[in-house]
Amino acid sequence: MADDLIIVGAGGFGRETVDVVEAINAAAAVPSWHLLGLVDDALTESNARRLRARGLRHLGSLEDLLALEARPRYVVGIGSPLVRRRIAERLDAAGFSAVTLTHPQATIGSEVTIGSGTVVCAGARVTTNIRLGKHVHLNPNATVGHDTVLGDFVSMNPASSVSGDCVVEDEVLIGVGGVVLNQLTVGAAAVIGGSACVVRDVPPGAVMVGVPARPMEVNL
Structure with a gap:
């Protein structure tokens, strides 16, 4: 039933x-x-x-x-x-x-653990030796590379990509087409803007935009 x-x-x-x-x-x-x-x-x-x-x-x-x-x-x-x-x-x-909901047209590799509340949409690619935390959203065509950890409540928007050996901490949002390169850490509650390319570690709470990604300037 x-x-x-x-x-x-x-x-x-x-x-x-x-x-x-x-x-x-x-x-x-x-x-x-x-x-x-x-x-x-x-x-x-x-x-x-x-x-x-x-x-x-x-x-x-x-x-x-x-x-x-x-x-x-x-x-x-x-x-x-x-x-x-x-x-x-x-x-x-x-x-x-x-x-936990995983679309049949998503690809889940070997040695992958997925936390409760997570939604994996069609076309998402999760390779090998990966841990997805609780309540993660992998939008259509998002990609998570080998040996990477996504914390709880992470959102990866469509066509975003996290490379291998990365740590993406809790409550991070990665915008459409955003990229995180290999062996980097993205701190908790950071935001990676659409199409941004992260080339160095990101501190918690930072908003990163551009290629290469830089902290967004706020004009008060």
Whole structure:
């Protein structure tokens, strides 16, 4: 019997996560997941239309989910690492448990461990001897090289790439097409801008842009 599942977040990545769930079910002899619907505190009218067009239910707010007597499995489909952490911590404390979702068209190599709550989209490539933490998002066509560790709540946006022997600490966001070269460390909560190329270690909380990537200047 398929397990009940709720996705938190009805924006772009939340609906991409629906695609992952549907692909997993389609590839299995017996469906793995019964998607009850999506939870979103601030559902826009455009996203509401998109849900209706796909026959997906909006189940209300996070508070509505927490008020349920039942405890379905969950995954957070929200791109912001910090927001994702806050939601996951609330749900875990209330007795919910996160699932791991890997699209059948992703490539997962040998000696790979994947934490709970992680979503791996179609076309993602994870090679060998890699550890993905909890609630990691690998968007379509993201690549993680050998012997690399991604911490908890990391987001790799489409076509981004982390090379071999890297450490990407908790809550890092790597933008579309961003690149981290070999044997580097990206500190916690750093942001790598779209198409940026990281060539040296990144301190925690830094925002890196350009090629080669440099700290973004803020004009006050």
